[in-house]
Amino acid sequence: MKTPFLKAVLSIVRKDVQIELRSRELVSSMGLFALLSILIFSFALELDRSARQEAISGVLWVTVVFASILGLNRSLAMERDQGNLDAMLLAPIDRVAIFFGKLAGNLVFALVVGLLLLPIMTILYNQNLLQPWLLVVLLLGTFGFATVGTLLAMMTVQTRARESLLPIVMMPVALPVLLAAVRASTNILTETPIADWIAWPQILVVVDIIYLVACYLLFEYVIEE
Amino acid sequence: MTAVQDASALPTQQAETGSRPRLLVALTIITPLAVLVGLYMALFNARTDIDQGDVQRIFYIHMPAFIGAFVALGGTVIGGIQYLRTRQVKWDTLALAGVEVGIALALVNLVTGMVWARPIWNTWWTWDPRLTSEAIMVLTYAAYIMLRQGIENPEQRRRFAAVYGILAFITVIITLVITRIRPDTIHPVVIGPSVQTDMAQGAFEVAATSGVRTALMVNMPVWAVLVPITLMWYRIRLENFNQHIQALKMKALS
Numbered sequence: 001m002k003t004p005f006l007k008a009v010l011s012i013v014r015k016d017v018q019i020e021l022r023s024r025e026l027v028s029s030m031g032l033f034a035l036l037s038i039l040i041f042s043f044a045l046e047l048d049r050s051a052r053q054e055a056i057s058g059v060l061w062v063t064v065v066f067a068s069i070l071g072l073n074r075s076l077a078m079e080r081d082q083g084n085l086d087a088m089l090l091a092p093i094d095r096v097a098i099f100f101g102k103l104a105g106n107l108v109f110a111l112v113v114g115l116l117l118l119p120i121m122t123i124l125y126n127q128n129l130l131q132p133w134l135l136v137v138l139l140l141g142t143f144g145f146a147t148v149g150t151l152l153a154m155m156t157v158q159t160r161a162r163e164s165l166l167p168i169v170m171m172p173v174a175l176p177v178l179l180a181a182v183r184a185s186t187n188i189l190t191e192t193p194i195a196d197w198i199a200w201p202q203i204l205v206v207v208d209i210i211y212l213v214a215c216y217l218l219f220e221y222v223i224e225e
Numbered sequence: 226m227t228a229v230q231d232a233s234a235l236p237t238q239q240a241e242t243g244s245r246p247r248l249l250v251a252l253t254i255i256t257p258l259a260v261l262v263g264l265y266m267a268l269f270n271a272r273t274d275i276d277q278g279d280v281q282r283i284f285y286i287h288m289p290a291f292i293g294a295f296v297a298l299g300g301t302v303i304g305g306i307q308y309l310r311t312r313q314v315k316w317d318t319l320a321l322a323g324v325e326v327g328i329a330l331a332l333v334n335l336v337t338g339m340v341w342a343r344p345i346w347n348t349w350w351t352w353d354p355r356l357t358s359e360a361i362m363v364l365t366y367a368a369y370i371m372l373r374q375g376i377e378n379p380e381q382r383r384r385f386a387a388v389y390g391i392l393a394f395i396t397v398i399i400t401l402v403i404t405r406i407r408p409d410t411i412h413p414v415v416i417g418p419s420v421q422t423d424m425a426q427g428a429f430e431v432a433a434t435s436g437v438r439t440a441l442m443v444n445m446p447v448w449a450v451l452v453p454i455t456l457m458w459y460r461i462r463l464e465n466f467n468q469h470i471q472a473l474k475m476k477a478l479s
Contacts, residue, residue, distance in 0.1 A: 148392070155385045159375040169372055172365035173392055175358075176399055203406075210395070218388045221309050 008093035012101025013108075016075070020109065026074055030067040030113045037063045038121060052125055057185035060121060060129070061141065061178055068110045068145045069170060072153040073163050075106055080157050089223060099150060099219040107146040114138045127189060133201075137184045140204040144177030144211055151215040154222050177211075180204040249458055256447075256455040263444040271436035274429050281429060283341045284415070285440045289448030290333040295397060297327035297453040298366070302394045305387035314468070315461075317383040320390050321373070322460035324366050326453050331363050345427040346411065354403050355412040362396040369393055 003011075020026055041059045045051065079085040079102075088098050118129045118138070149170055156165040180203045187197035245253070267285035274281035304320030307313075338356070339349045350356065369389055376382035404410050413428035429437075 151388075151392075155372075155388065156375075158381065159372070159385075160377060161371075161375040165372065165375055168368045169389065172361045172368060172396055175361055176395065214392060214395075218391065221384055221388055224384075 003091070003093045005094050005097055008091075008097035009100045009104065012088070012098065013104045016102070016105035017108065019078075026071050026109050027112055029074070030071045030109065031116055033070055034063050034067045034113050034117055035120065037066065038117070038124060042124065052127060053190060054186070056121065056125055056127055056129075057182050057189055060117060060185065061182050063117065064110065064114050064138075064142060065145060065171070065174065065178060066167075067113050068106070068142065068149055069167050071109050071113075072106055072146075072149040072170075073157070073166055075102065075109070076150070076153040076157045077162070085223070095220050095223060096216060098223065099154075099216065102154070103146055103150045106150055107143055110142040110146055111139065114142055129189070131188060133188050133194075134185060137181055137188065137201055137204065140201060140208055141177055141181035144181075144204065144208045145174055147208065147211045147215050148174050148177075151219055151222060154219070176207045177204065180207060245462075249455075249462075252451065252455045252458065256451045259447045259451050263440075263447045266436075266440040266443045271440040272434045274434055274437075276429060277345060277427065280341055280344050282440075283337050284429075285444045286448065287334060287337040287341065288415070289441075289444045290330050290337065292445065292449040293453045294327045294330035294334060295401070296449055297323045297330060297457060298394060298397050299323070300453075300457060301327065301390040305390040308383060308387045314383070317386065318461050318464045318468075319457070320387060321464060322457040324369050324390065325460055326456045328363060328366050329456070330448075330453060331359065331366075335359060335363070341427075351411070353412055354407045354410045355400065358396065358400045358403050362400050365393045365396045 038059065041055075041063070045055055045059075079088070089095070115138070118134070121127070122129045149166075152170045152173070153166055156162060156169060159165055180200050184197055184200035184204065187200070263285070267282050271282065271285070273279060301320045301323035304316045304318075304323060308316035308320065342351070343349050369386065372389055373382055373386050376385060404412050404414050411426045413426065415428060
């Protein structure tokens, strides 16, 4: 008797969220990293008023990507180290449910960090980032990172180099997402008319769908043992 | 790829010895000759471009080399998909050969581009979308090789490499189409439709100078088909010998 697909996905997400609520390990390390990175960027780039407007979306996205990588590594290494991956593979569930479960968990954590970043950056950089369109782009962008990231992190945690390999493998593949997300956010923040940049969120949706389908098809080859 | 053998059967089966298949011998002779003919067409037969002068001749190698990289990396995708379906080692060998030849031809493309850009754009390198995306494409395949080296278990290594080889092809497609979707590139689009050409620096008309079309028609199949296939074939043979030696070693040890 197979557990229904949706139920399996939801129970994996619930497990991840419950672990996180008790340990607060992922979000706290990702959040602290993100905060530090914002501060370092503001010193390193010596941002003045006009440079800030141009650079802020780059700072936001680079921080989100690296924080996601940090979280992805921990989230999947945890499954493997504590033997839960084997348990999930043995369980009578659709294997793709594992992918969607982990993807949803990783997406939630990355989104929480992203949503924390927006008000903090609004204060520190004196730029209003709390705009509805930026939230849409943040959702689409983190979704793209979480999709490729979940697939690739599942691979890299099984290798010898582990943590050090994920950024190398993931950054180039996630580049289309980063490119479209940065373009869209820069235009939103510089208050360009919507007709000039609406193509970027649309490209982001297309890229997200392509990645979701590709990762969905490839995931079962990554976990067979 | 008829020369590919199933390495799982290697310890008992007689692996290919020194003698090459006849087609490979033919390719070994034809490909260098074809490259020379292509160079002749590019350097002597085509007339000099009126705007750019002799520098423009680099284009005859530059673009065909990218198409060659595209073919080789396409071989990686085919090898990856086929490996995941059939689990035969030969498909993984094809994928590996595709990546290495693809990187080499992409580097030819990058280096020729830089030599051309120095007089035309007055800089070796600029962070143009097309240049950046191609640099990232090369780095992606470098990551492919790092990923392979990071995995001990051969079966797992082949499986993960197949998955990553398929995913990495997205960067190749982006490099191919980016000059058509990003209007702010300065990279010229010589062949096919383009969104905007007034930003592009250094475009030329194929039809304007005599001999240009011929030189392109000769060099395209040479670099896009003959060079990648010959190199990949040799790379596959090398890998087969390698696996044969490994198998013999294991046999001797046990």
